[in-house]
Amino acid sequence: MSAPTTTPPRAADEPASSTPLRRRRLTPDGDRFVYVLALPIVAVLLFLVVIPMATTAAGSTGGDGAAANYGSLFGGASGQALVLSVLTSLASVVCCGVIGTLLAVLMHRFDFPGRRVLSVFAVLPMALPPLIGAVSFVLLYSETGIVPRALSELFGIAPSTTSVGGVAGVILVHAFTMYPYFYLSVSAALAGFDGSLEEAATNLGASRSRVWRTVLLPMLTPALVSGALLTFMMSMASFTAPQLYNVQTLTMEIVSARTSGNQALAATQATALTVVSIAFLVGMRWYQGRRVHRSLSKGTPSARRSPGSLLAKAGAGVGSLVLTVLLMAPVLVIVLVSFSVDSSWTHQVLPSEYTLDNYTRIVTDPQSLLPVSVSLQMSLIATAAAILVGAATAWVVARWKLPGRSALDVMIMLPWALPGTVIGVNLVTAFNEPNAGNLGLTLVGTMWILPVAYFVRFVPLVFRSTSASLDQMDPSLEEAARNLGAGPMRVLRTVTLPLVVRGVLAGALLAFVDGVGEYVASVVIYPPGLPPMSVEIYNRIYSSEFGSAAAYGTLQIVLILAVLVLSNRLGDGPRKKSTGATALPVG
Numbered sequence: 001m002s003a004p005t006t007t008p009p010r011a012a013d014e015p016a017s018s019t020p021l022r023r024r025r026l027t028p029d030g031d032r033f034v035y036v037l038a039l040p041i042v043a044v045l046l047f048l049v050v051i052p053m054a055t056t057a058a059g060s061t062g063g064d065g066a067a068a069n070y071g072s073l074f075g076g077a078s079g080q081a082l083v084l085s086v087l088t089s090l091a092s093v094v095c096c097g098v099i100g101t102l103l104a105v106l107m108h109r110f111d112f113p114g115r116r117v118l119s120v121f122a123v124l125p126m127a128l129p130p131l132i133g134a135v136s137f138v139l140l141y142s143e144t145g146i147v148p149r150a151l152s153e154l155f156g157i158a159p160s161t162t163s164v165g166g167v168a169g170v171i172l173v174h175a176f177t178m179y180p181y182f183y184l185s186v187s188a189a190l191a192g193f194d195g196s197l198e199e200a201a202t203n204l205g206a207s208r209s210r211v212w213r214t215v216l217l218p219m220l221t222p223a224l225v226s227g228a229l230l231t232f233m234m235s236m237a238s239f240t241a242p243q244l245y246n247v248q249t250l251t252m253e254i255v256s257a258r259t260s261g262n263q264a265l266a267a268t269q270a271t272a273l274t275v276v277s278i279a280f281l282v283g284m285r286w287y288q289g290r291r292v293h294r295s296l297s298k299g300t301p302s303a304r305r306s307p308g309s310l311l312a313k314a315g316a317g318v319g320s321l322v323l324t325v326l327l328m329a330p331v332l333v334i335v336l337v338s339f340s341v342d343s344s345w346t347h348q349v350l351p352s353e354y355t356l357d358n359y360t361r362i363v364t365d366p367q368s369l370l371p372v373s374v375s376l377q378m379s380l381i382a383t384a385a386a387i388l389v390g391a392a393t394a395w396v397v398a399r400w401k402l403p404g405r406s407a408l409d410v411m412i413m414l415p416w417a418l419p420g421t422v423i424g425v426n427l428v429t430a431f432n433e434p435n436a437g438n439l440g441l442t443l444v445g446t447m448w449i450l451p452v453a454y455f456v457r458f459v460p461l462v463f464r465s466t467s468a469s470l471d472q473m474d475p476s477l478e479e480a481a482r483n484l485g486a487g488p489m490r491v492l493r494t495v496t497l498p499l500v501v502r503g504v505l506a507g508a509l510l511a512f513v514d515g516v517g518e519y520v521a522s523v524v525i526y527p528p529g530l531p532p533m534s535v536e537i538y539n540r541i542y543s544s545e546f547g548s549a550a551a552y553g554t555l556q557i558v559l560i561l562a563v564l565v566l567s568n569r570l571g572d573g574p575r576k577k578s579t580g581a582t583a584l585p586v587g
Helices: 007-013 015-026 029-059 066-075 077-109 115-121 130-141 146-155 166-178 180-191 195-203 208-219 221-237 240-245 250-259 263-289 310-337 357-364 366-399 405-417 420-430 449-471 476-483 488-517 533-541 546-579
Strands: none
Touching: 029 263, 029 366, 029 405, 029 420, 029 449, 066 077, 066 263, 077 115, 077 166, 077 180, 077 221, 077 250, 077 263, 077 310, 115 310, 130 146, 130 166, 130 240, 130 310, 130 488, 130 533, 130 546, 166 221, 166 240, 166 310, 180 221, 208 221, 221 250, 221 263, 221 420, 240 250, 250 263, 250 420, 263 420, 310 546, 357 366, 357 546, 366 405, 366 449, 366 488, 366 533, 366 546, 405 449, 420 449, 449 488, 476 488, 488 533, 488 546, 533 546
């Protein structure tokens, strides 16, 4: 009987009375604490993300002026590099989409012996740091690489006819190292797909191809968009593969302009790269938002469908095995070369001499151990800062009730849409000399610029991982604690943090992993005498010390694998035994 006299009709008749009610809901201690905590967070993000970006954009008007800078960008070598970067990135998206989606379908839609083992190795390329990953492809497929030399020895085929280089080499590196973005997202989508939709379409007479075209692929659209976004942005940010294959992409042009002292042109190129990446992000989100790609039924996720014939099962198993072996080859090559003697590997197919000295020298020589120490310390500092800011921002965004929530979300996720080269140039431009914008703080030439860059680049990982945990948490738990007299800090410490700590740690581990292997921004900003591991690997390669470089790379791979396994266990949680599913780290 009381339903007709609820508050909404009275609020419509008496609009003045709704304002006090709304204010009363927005002014509890917990709500005030959200906005108080937001102040230092916004200050940090403005200082380290927004202001450096704006400074770089303003710097693009220097030198000969904005008209000349942007005119040279769109009319000269920079314009060609920009077009080449976009085309290479689009080609990388297509290749990664084909490989990652095909592998996900084989692993999650078919049953064959060894599937579980292969599914573990399928994500192994995630453990390849960008630089050493690109090097492994040069060692494998370049004209002096293992595969062309082996084909020449066995069949007399000239290495030049089977080698891969130039733009094709860059796309090959991207395809075989970035496909996990598609594989992980499509695997998760297939695992949660509602099987009743597919069964209904089949019962209505739709063929298997039509079911895929009209049911499965539309439902996979969010996963494909997610993989495309990450792949395109990582490809636009790529520096190592173009550098090793001597392809003049825009990232190469940025580093070249900065090295030659043309800061205005470097700022112009960095601004253009930023605009392209953000435009692609907006475009893909628009495409995904054109339709609703979710199931409204209450069906349960479909079980893996085993092929009907032994031939189909064998084909799925062989296809998965071949793909996995090809994808694992770069990792195995790095480990093999790490035991070779420097300068002993010349014309042979495989290294002819092996030693443990590469590892012994790293452990015992202080100068060789320095890059390892720099990478670990800088990554730890950056990760600690990312935990504080990323987790706090996730909680603020989750509990924000006033306008501006989306702006804060975009602000902290903006670095993920920017190439590492751009972030490096932004920081160099903003903190090169004391001024009012940087509060008199100079970071260029100091060790502190490395952890700041790593923090800016990877704080979105902690933010997103924590946000996912907060989305699964009922806010009424915090309200209940506050109603019992607990203050805001005590509620965070005793209620919120224990419930989301798994997500915080998972994001922190991934941020640490990316920091240890970071090269794209590091090569632009690292201080003299303090090279991180990725830069030291590059220096060793160009000194023809391939064994030593591969030993550093193997240490990176082992460290990253250990962290990914730990992150995977955190992601499994208590549900692993009950569901039997394997949790995969999402970057």
